[in-house]
Amino acid sequence: MIEDMLRTPSAVRDAERYTAHNYHPLPVVISSAEGAWLTDVDGRRYLDCLAGYSALNFGHRHPTLVRAAHEQLDRLTLTSRAFIHDQFADFCRELAALCGKDLVLPMNTGAEAVETGIKVARKWGYQVKKVTPGQANIIVADGNFHGRTTTIVSFSTDDDARADFGPYTPGFTVVPYGDLAALEAAIDENTVAVLLEPIQGEQGVVLPPEGYLPGVRRVCTDRNVLFIADEIQSGLGRTGRTFACDHEGVVPDMYLLGKALGGGIVPVSAVAADADVLGVLRPGQHGSTFGGNPLACAVATEVVRLLATGEFQRRSAELGERLRAGLEGLLGSGLVAVRVRGLWAGVDIDPALMTGRQACERLMDRGVLAKDTHGSTIRLAPPLVITSDEIDHAVAQVAAVLAG
Template sequence: MIEDMLRTPSAVRDAEKYTAHNYHPLPVVISSAEGAWLTDVDGKRYLDCLAGYSALNFGHRHPQLIAAAHAQLDRLTLTSRAFIHDQFADFCRELAELCGKDLVLPMNTGAEAVETGIKVARKWGYQVKGVTPGQANIVVAEGNFHGRTTTIVSFSTDEDARADFGPYTPGFTVVPYGDLDALTAAIDENTVAVLLEPIQGEQGVVVPPEGYLPGVRRVCTERDVLFIADEIQSGLGRTGRTFACDHEGVVPDMYLLGKALGGGIVPVSAVAANADVLGVLKPGQHGSTFGGNPLACAVAIEVVRLLATGEFQRRSAELGERLRAGLEGLVGKGLVEVRVRGLWAGLDIDPALMSGREACERLAERGVLAKDTHGSTIRLAPPLVITEEEIDLAVAQLAAVLTA
């Protein structure tokens, strides 16, 4: 009995002792999960309202995805891209069709997809647009989060992500998010791409002004610049559409995808674009040992097929309205502002009440897991398999935390 009581704090202490402190997790030790629920080592259940930053859009251990992984584990897990395996073509074809693009380049992590997009855009700029060699630049937005590699943090405006990791990679121009005039003014003859999140997740689920994304699309077309949409968090059903860009009928030149593409089982990312863009790459110029491996492709094929039905996009849209209604009812009662798009919400708590971290700690005590971002802002991103009753439960527990 005493041993059981000490299991959770011991695991937390060991994690603190033996791992680099690049994360500050809540003191919860998860041992199993199913659907929208997590269970810790002491048997306490938690409603998952983070979903692995959208990596678990289809919930924990979705039966169709688990079956695909099990079947592939018994056959073949890795070949490298030196050979072709029997899952590869189906994955690339079906994802390309979902995106409405010609080609797909599979990688592993979201940051790898972003790095790939940057490389492709630069090469396209030199070979197709005729940009001065070595002078390509890419326009990005303040408040962005595209990953944590050295190149990516070079254009971050988050000092926690950026400070003391220099020297920084040149070739990026940062403009205010949502400001079309500033973006237009930043484009010059050597600009090869505009790289944006259609909704800024890490910043607190910030939705740009209506008309901004269509304006970016128009300017990129007029100025012969690629529009790269980082849909790693916002894509694949999270916002109530397949892609967040779909809400305004915008089609970028390049999609960067990840997180949910791996079904919460394996890391899978991809770049999708037409042949006139991705076709600039030739053998030996880019690659990945694990990118497009058989296990990843087998799971991702099933992810694409789940999305092809439209069921999860509809669930996200419909349940997102319920979430919105519940959260908006708390504005003025502890919440200052809420931003909701599908099953994705950014909540600004009155900073006089508590920090975002404190709110998440109190929610965890009440059996709901969420994640703070900056200051007193927290994010909610439950799996798309969540039910109406579970949404109501999450909102009720948040209300209790705010009024306690």
């Protein structure tokens, strides 16, 4: 009879009835959240170990970010880029400084940032590098995930993301991730950029081989090709540094940012690069009605200021070591591989035990929310405000699920 009083089953049924089935969510219906914890419509609490695919690096409803949003809501929310508003310059200046770049181009979603990066690279190629008109080529890696627009899925190697969405956009060459020789061999006179995730998130938190990113940087410099780093998931403190590229001292020509930049409140993305790259754009050539809106800028400026203190990068690095130690202790007891960089982990479960989906369902039953990918892999990416005790709790629940 208690089951008849629960709100979750009917809410799940309604969601399934009235929405397109482009997602397969866990059967949990969240109604409130704070910090690293979520509460569902029936009052059950869950530890968030996904953090909105890194969109919630600062946790749910971080007071500084919520305050900024409230204050801006009472003043001004949208002007379009037809006018300049009083939050715009601060955001662009402070994000450019965080990135060590001259200029910032604000957009909304991660996919828009990637599309912007592609357009800028092509225009740079034609105007600066002088590649053959209409023949610009960008090198990408297999296993990539950069978004789901028609152009982006054109160079995806994931059949679920790509199949039945053709005809596909030309101008991309796919090489194996981590294979520097293959990347260098693929560059020709019309190559304008190399577009990579420093860590492949959707693929299962796949870390690059040691020396790979510095090698990419060297090859791009030597061959006059832009290095575009998609740090939409890996950036802004997730890996224990401001950017994942920082772990190997690599500075790309262009950063693609999103997710955490909006503080878990509004969608904010951006491209950051020097003036000799982003400066190729002229009025009317690219834009967005909502890109760089006052509400987004007010929140994102506070995000940049939180990162400028270094506190969240330190927390991610320190707590990430605790997460690593806990997960590696489960190797041989149901886990076959663990990959960790900061508070971001890819965990491969013995497929003879269960699928990743089954593991996430069992974790949900134990009050921990995570997400599966590619068979028997699950990803753990808790908010950076998580505590050491909460890390231990999450690992203990993984151990309990593996033990059956």
